[in-house]
Amino acid sequence: MVSYKELGLVNTREMFAKAIKGGYAIPAFNFNNMEQLQAIIKAAAETKSPVILQVSKGARNYANQTLLRYMAQGAVEYAKELGWEHPQICLHLDHGDSFELCKSCVDFGFSSVMIDASSLPYEENIALTKKVVDYAHQFDVTVEAELGVLAGVEDEVSSAVSHYTKPEEVVDFATRTGCDSLAISIGTSHGAYKFTPEQCTRDPKTGRLVPPPLAFDVLDAVMEQLPGFPIVLHGSSSVPQEYVDMINQYGGKLPDAVGIPEEQLRKAAKSAVCKINIDSDSRLAFTAAVRKVLAEKPGEFDPRKYCGVARDYMEELYKHKIINVLGSDGKAE
Numbered sequence: 372m373v374s375y376k377e378l379g380l381v382n383t384r385e386m387f388a389k390a391i392k393g394g395y396a397i398p399a400f401n402f403n404n405m406e407q408l409q410a411i412i413k414a415a416a417e418t419k420s421p422v423i424l425q426v427s428k429g430a431r432n433y434a435n436q437t438l439l440r441y442m443a444q445g446a447v448e449y450a451k452e453l454g455w456e457h458p459q460i461c462l463h464l465d466h467g468d469s470f471e472l473c474k475s476c477v478d479f480g481f482s483s484v485m486i487d488a489s490s491l492p493y494e495e496n497i498a499l500t501k502k503v504v505d506y507a508h509q510f511d512v513t514v515e516a517e518l519g520v521l522a523g524v525e526d527e528v529s530s531a532v533s534h535y536t537k538p539e540e541v542v543d544f545a546t547r548t549g550c551d552s553l554a555i556s557i558g559t560s561h562g563a564y565k566f567t568p569e570q571c572t573r574d575p576k577t578g579r580l581v582p583p584p585l586a587f588d589v590l591d592a593v594m595e596q597l598p599g600f601p602i603v604l605h606g607s608s609s610v611p612q613e614y615v616d617m618i619n620q621y622g623g624k625l626p627d628a629v630g631i632p633e634e635q636l637r638k639a640a641k642s643a644v645c646k647i648n649i650d651s652d653s654r655l656a657f658t659a660a661v662r663k664v665l666a667e668k669p670g671e672f673d674p675r676k677y678c679g680v681a682r683d684y685m686e687e688l689y690k691h692k693i694i695n696v697l698g699s700d701g702k703a704e
């Protein structure tokens with residue numbers, strides 16, 4: 372048993388309380404490799420933004436959970452080396468799907484876990500979430516739960532259709548489970564293809580897809596039921612068209628990839644939404660950089676030469692999100 376406190380990590384409780392009061396949101400960035408982690412920490416340290424490092428089940432399978440844990444521990448030290456005196460870094464399990472997985476992360480030094488039982492019937496979701504909460508809270512680890520179903524594909528999590536969260540359920544759910552934050556479904560979606568062309572309109576000038584707006588009425592109703600309770604948005608990448616274009620220009624094939632417009636996320640960040648998950652955007656930035664370098668320099672075979680550029684792209688992206696979308700810069704001096 373390792374406590375996250377020994378690793379210099381923090382849970383989400385204070386982060387979220389401040390974010391709701393201050394009208395901003397904490398970035399939750401997924402990581403699978405060193406370059407991604409370096410980019411996240413550099414961006415957070417330079418902007419002095421609290422940050423949530425997310426590890427999905429897929430990341431654990433890809434990179435090994437032991438290695439990821441020590442990387443997160445190293446991230447705290449790296450942040451201090453970069454001059455960030457009191458780094459506020461949370462290590463969070465994204466989409467935990469069983470009590471055993473959540474328990475293993477709590478025991479292993481994670482400061483926060485998500486139990487996603489949203490695909491189960493309501494009462495079973497409550498029972499499993501409460502079991503995780505009861506365990507995690509003994510060690511002051513915070514728990515995110517989910518009500519409603521997001522569409523899209525993200526590692527092992529996928530659903531063809533979305534079901535908005537039912538505002539009439541949230542009080543009962545939060546009270547009976549004791550969860551610390553709640554992921555809701557208001558039309559965000561996992562992956563780089565958040566909407567089908569049929570769900571969108573097409574901008575006649577650019578030919579690009581214009582996605583349907585988020586269901587802010589559902590968010591408002593949830594906030595009315597649970598005033599001041601931390602709300603989480605998953606699947607909130609914007610799928611920047613500059614990266615999509617670059618990928619397509621240099622041999623890739625991502626037709627009609629589309630995300631959530633940043634102005635909608637900006638609006639959400641000012642509300643009780645205090646954690647916004649962004650994964651696909653950094654995947655796109657990484658891929659765009661690698662494709663560009665390899666296309667322009669076919670003789671290059673030093674991974675540092677293209678992964679290094681990918682790291683720069685991701686760092687720029689993370690800073691942009693922190694400063695221009697979430698507003699979390701300067702909140703962790």
Ligand SMILES: [Zn+2]
Nearest residue numbers: 525605606648
């Ligand atoms: Zn998610």
